[in-house]
Amino acid sequence: MNLANRAKSTVDTASPASPPSSSALLEVTDLRVDFHTRAGRVHAVDGVSFSVAAGETLAVLGESGSGKSVTAQAIMGILDSPPAEIVGGSVLLEGRDLLTLPAAQRRAARGSEIALVFQDSLSALNPVQPVARQIAELYRIHRGMGRSEAWRRAVEMMDRVRIPAAASRAHDYPHQFSGGMRQRIVIAMALALDPKVVIADEPTTALDVTVQAQILDLLAEQQRERDMGLILITHDLGVAAQVATNAVVMYAGRIVERSRVRDLFLDPVHPYSHGLVASIPRDLPRGSALPAIPGMPPSLTARPGGCQFHPRCPLAQPRCRTDEPPLLPVKDGRESACHFWTKVGER
Amino acid sequence: MLGYVLRRLAAMVPVLIGVTFLIFALVHALPGDPIAAMAGNRPLSPSTVAALRQQYHLDESLWTQYWYYMTGLAHGDLGTDFHGRPVSELIAERWPVTFNLALTAWVMKIVIGIGVGVYGALRRGRLGDHLALGFTVLFIALPGFVFAFIAQLVFGVNLQLFPIAGIADGWPMSFLLPALVIALETAAPLARLTRSSLVEVLRSDFIRTARAKGAAPARVVWGHAMRNSMIPVVTYLGLSLATLLGGAVIVESVFNLPGVGGLMVQAIQTQEGSVVVGVATFIILVYLLVNLVVDLCYGLIDPRVRRV
Numbered sequence: 001m002n003l004a005n006r007a008k009s010t011v012d013t014a015s016p017a018s019p020p021s022s023s024a025l026l027e028v029t030d031l032r033v034d035f036h037t038r039a040g041r042v043h044a045v046d047g048v049s050f051s052v053a054a055g056e057t058l059a060v061l062g063e064s065g066s067g068k069s070v071t072a073q074a075i076m077g078i079l080d081s082p083p084a085e086i087v088g089g090s091v092l093l094e095g096r097d098l099l100t101l102p103a104a105q106r107r108a109a110r111g112s113e114i115a116l117v118f119q120d121s122l123s124a125l126n127p128v129q130p131v132a133r134q135i136a137e138l139y140r141i142h143r144g145m146g147r148s149e150a151w152r153r154a155v156e157m158m159d160r161v162r163i164p165a166a167a168s169r170a171h172d173y174p175h176q177f178s179g180g181m182r183q184r185i186v187i188a189m190a191l192a193l194d195p196k197v198v199i200a201d202e203p204t205t206a207l208d209v210t211v212q213a214q215i216l217d218l219l220a221e222q223q224r225e226r227d228m229g230l231i232l233i234t235h236d237l238g239v240a241a242q243v244a245t246n247a248v249v250m251y252a253g254r255i256v257e258r259s260r261v262r263d264l265f266l267d268p269v270h271p272y273s274h275g276l277v278a279s280i281p282r283d284l285p286r287g288s289a290l291p292a293i294p295g296m297p298p299s300l301t302a303r304p305g306g307c308q309f310h311p312r313c314p315l316a317q318p319r320c321r322t323d324e325p326p327l328l329p330v331k332d333g334r335e336s337a338c339h340f341w342t343k344v345g346e347r
Numbered sequence: 348m349l350g351y352v353l354r355r356l357a358a359m360v361p362v363l364i365g366v367t368f369l370i371f372a373l374v375h376a377l378p379g380d381p382i383a384a385m386a387g388n389r390p391l392s393p394s395t396v397a398a399l400r401q402q403y404h405l406d407e408s409l410w411t412q413y414w415y416y417m418t419g420l421a422h423g424d425l426g427t428d429f430h431g432r433p434v435s436e437l438i439a440e441r442w443p444v445t446f447n448l449a450l451t452a453w454v455m456k457i458v459i460g461i462g463v464g465v466y467g468a469l470r471r472g473r474l475g476d477h478l479a480l481g482f483t484v485l486f487i488a489l490p491g492f493v494f495a496f497i498a499q500l501v502f503g504v505n506l507q508l509f510p511i512a513g514i515a516d517g518w519p520m521s522f523l524l525p526a527l528v529i530a531l532e533t534a535a536p537l538a539r540l541t542r543s544s545l546v547e548v549l550r551s552d553f554i555r556t557a558r559a560k561g562a563a564p565a566r567v568v569w570g571h572a573m574r575n576s577m578i579p580v581v582t583y584l585g586l587s588l589a590t591l592l593g594g595a596v597i598v599e600s601v602f603n604l605p606g607v608g609g610l611m612v613q614a615i616q617t618q619e620g621s622v623v624v625g626v627a628t629f630i631i632l633v634y635l636l637v638n639l640v641v642d643l644c645y646g647l648i649d650p651r652v653r654r655v
Contacts, residue, residue: 078558080550111561118559123552128574128650137570138560173650189560 024051024092025229026075026114026197031089033067033074035300036082042300044070044084046253052197052229057220059244059261060233061276065297067253068233072199076116077106093197112142115190117219119202121182125174131185132158132170138192157188161218180211184218191222197229204239216242237280241265249273252298252308255327258335267345269336271313274344307338315340352639359635363628364417370627371413374620381405384618385429403429403621416624425625428614434625437610445606447518448526448599449591455530456537457584459483463534464541468576469568471546480542483535495528495601512603525602529595533587540583545576578649585641589634 033045045067052058060068073079075091077098091098093114098106118124126134135157136150145153151170158166161184174182183203190198200219204212220243223230232244240247240261247264249257249272257270268274275293284290295312298304304311310320319339327337338344382391382399391399400406404415419426425434463483467476486494502524503511509524510516548554549572557571594608607626614622646653 073555076559078555107561107563109561111559116559118552118556120552124556126553126557126571126575128648129571134556137557137562141561141563141566175651186556189556 023053025054025056025094026231027051027090027092028071028075029090029092031071031074031091032087033070033079034085034087036085037301039301043303044253044300045074047089048248048250048253048255049089050248050255050258052231054196054229055223055227056246057223057230057232057244059240059247060231060250061235061237061240061247061264061273062250063235063297065300066250068235068250069201070253071250072116072201072231072233075199076114077110078116108142111138111195112193113195114197114199115193115195117183117187117190117198117200117203120206121179121186122174122206124186125182127174130171130173131177135185135189135192138189142193154188154192157192158185161185161188161191161222163188179207180214183207183211183215187215187218187222191226194226195228197231198223199231199233201233202235203232205234205236212239213242219243237265237276249276252303253300254308254337255335256309256337258327260334263332263334269330269334269341269344270309270338271315271340271344272309275312315343352643355639355642359639362635363631366631367417367420367624367628368413371416371624372409374623375409375412377618377620379618381429381618381620420628425628426621428619428622429617434622434629437622438607438626438629441605441607441610444514444604445592445594445599445608447522448529448595448604448606449588451519451522451526452529452533452595453584453588453591455526456534456587459530460534460537461541461580463538465545465573467538467542468545468549471542476542480535480538483531483538486531487535489532491528491532491597492601494532495525495598498524498528499601512601514604521604525595525598525604529591529598533591537580537583537587541576541580544579545572548572548576551575574648578645581641581645581648585638585644588641589637592633592637593630 028051029049031045031048032043035042035044048067048071050058050060060071062068070079070084074084074086075098079086086099089099093109096109098109098114101109125131132151132154135154136145136147139145139150139153140147143150155167155170158170163169163181163184169177174185177185183206187203190200198219203219204215207215216239219230219232222228230243232240234240244261247257247259247261248255249259249264249270251272257264257268257273259269259273264273265277268277272293279291279293281290293312298308298311304321306322306324307313307316307320308324310316313320315338317340323339325337325339327335330336330341336344381403382396382405385399397406404412407415416426423435425438427433428437460483463479467479470476499511502508510521514521549568553575554567554572557567562570594606594611596608596612598604599606599608600612607630611623611626611630614626
């Protein structure tokens with residue numbers, strides 16, 4: 001598929017994955033989010049840093065519960081608090097810290113400068129409003145347009161994300177669309193005001209594989225046209241490989257590896273990344289078990305000491321139970337949070 | 348749409364037959380002799396009793412009596428009382444009072460119940476939420492007549508804002524106080540339903556979407572959450588209006604309002620079975636029709652159940 005080829009070719013020319021730099025469009029530094037639960041305070045996001053430049057696609061990889069979506073919502077400022085609380089870090093959008101902006105200014109940025117594409121398009125859209133009205137709302141809130149003008153722009157946007165017969169479908173309600181078309185509407189909503197950064201939170205998880213490819217294609221194309229920064233949150237390495245250049249791998253609220261997507265595939269430097277790559281289904285003899293990472297991600301309320309991954313890690317040593325490895329540069333501008341990263345993939 | 352309405356109307360027939368029969372059988376099973384009740388203290392000769400029994404078909408079996416009634420009903424005849432007046436005439440006399448009272452009470456109930464519910468949902472878990480709910484529960488716990496008497500005393504006697512009883516002042520003055528009593532008494536379930544529905548809607552993904560769009564909190568609540576949260580509330584409001592239209596016995600009697608509820612009580616006391624059955628049939632019909640109208644209104648709120 002041409003998209004995958006494109007992704008590969010850009011990998012070669014892109015700058016190596018790097019920690020936050022000053023040229024970044026969006027720069028997340030040491031973001032920490034706690035949840036107040038009955039069992040006490042838990043760290044859902046525990047010191048996450050990454051950055052995205054204009055035109056860059058960053059994949060945020062990890063299992064469910066690893067803190068990916070919470071990170072996205074913290075950046076957007078739409079976490080429910082309580083129970084969530086942002087306890088530290090900064091989110092700089094072109095140098096402005098979104099976390100310290102007054103509420104009204106923060107709202108003004110939300111949806112217009114930085115936008116979110118949700119996972120489940122059926123529940124993410126208001127069931128009792130026509131779709132065009134939901135897209136038009138962005139023009140009404142942020143551009144102060146009148147009803148008819150905003151509607152016209154919304155229909156244009158629907159056309160732009162290639163919804164057939166957009167003008168006549170504008171009056172339809174979300175439940176009258178197929179999953180793929182609905183996801184296009186959600187994307188149209190996110191792109192309506194030409195945001196600088198788009199965060200796509202599992203944008204294709206609820207879709208058929210063929211539709212997935214179309215939606216990724218659309219996202220990649222729109223990103224190229226508008227030179228946006230795109231953060232693609234996914235648990236699907238295949239999806240990441242199709243569109244992203246750089247990747248961070250999250251585990252239990254922390255980043256455990258930072259690499260270019262291609263390097264991550266060929267030569268992971270963290271045993272968890274290695275497990276993820278190894279568990280992609282490939283050509284296996286019929287009847288053989290699919291490889292999987294044994295065990296479950298830790299519950300936020302019962303964290304293991306030391307390295308969060310050690311109970312599931314094939315390389316675990318006594319040291320891993322007590323010493324938490326920091327995320328450090330290892331080679332080729334890549335970073336790993338593993339004491340024994342050189343042994344990853346040996347076995 | 349028309350087909351749907353016709354199907355719904357047809358579906359009412361078995362319900363109507365079932366419920367009228369149930370009432371008919373219950374009235375039939377009531378102890379006491381209606382003829383004796385009609386005669387009061389005067390002694391009647393056995394031949395007069397027999398003649399009267401025959402005139403009112405009281406000597407026939409339950410099934411035959413029911414058959415007579417249903418044949419009449421099919422022709423729009425709700426029967427007559429013991430003085431030969433058609434029941435439909437009795438109802439027509441009292442219906443405007445019940446209708447005005449019910450509608451006024453219903454509107455007040457909506458304002459109070461939804462108001463308290465929305466307030467509670469928006470301040471959930473805080474003091475205002477608990478106070479508002481406690482307030483509505485207080486009116487459930489208080490017996491209706493006690494509250495009605497207090498209202499009469501305070502607003503009628505002391506403040507002289509409203510007439511104490513009767514319908515001499517017409518709508519709205521004569522109806523506001525009794526309607527308020529009914530509204531406060533019945534607002535609590537509506538407040539709770541509204542509150543829980545709105546709380547649930549506020550947790551849904553599309554509310555998060557609205558916030559991600561940069562919508563201000565007021566826009567999120569009134570533009571996105573309210574209409575969705577009203578979907579279960581509308582069903583309840585329909586049932587509630589239908590119940591109110593069936594007459595409010597206690598409030599009608601305390602405020603001396605000649606409504607359908609009072610007619611029913613009076614008929615039960617004087618053992619005028621034909622009136623009881625006739626009024627009950629009318630109330631059931633109103634109930635079924637109001638429900639149909641509510642179901643049709645549903646599509647206005649929720650496009651997912653709209654019938655094309």
